[in-house]
């Protein structure tokens with residue numbers, strides 16, 4: 001490891017399906033909000049059959065929270 005940036009845990013943001021009213025225990029985690037949106041979009045499509053459009057992504061982003069909080 002080089003540099004002094006905090007890296008105790010690569011995961012820094014998370015998104016829970018239930019935070020948007022979906023009865024699902026999935027918690028998506030990623031290092032950055034951009035990566036998280038990709039993970040959530042993939043999960044939504046695979047598990048819920050929902051294709052995230054811009055509006056849904058904008059809404060999901062408002063539900064992103066720091067991981068472990």
Ligand SMILES: [Zn+2]
Nearest residue numbers: 017024026047
């Ligand atoms: Zn889900």
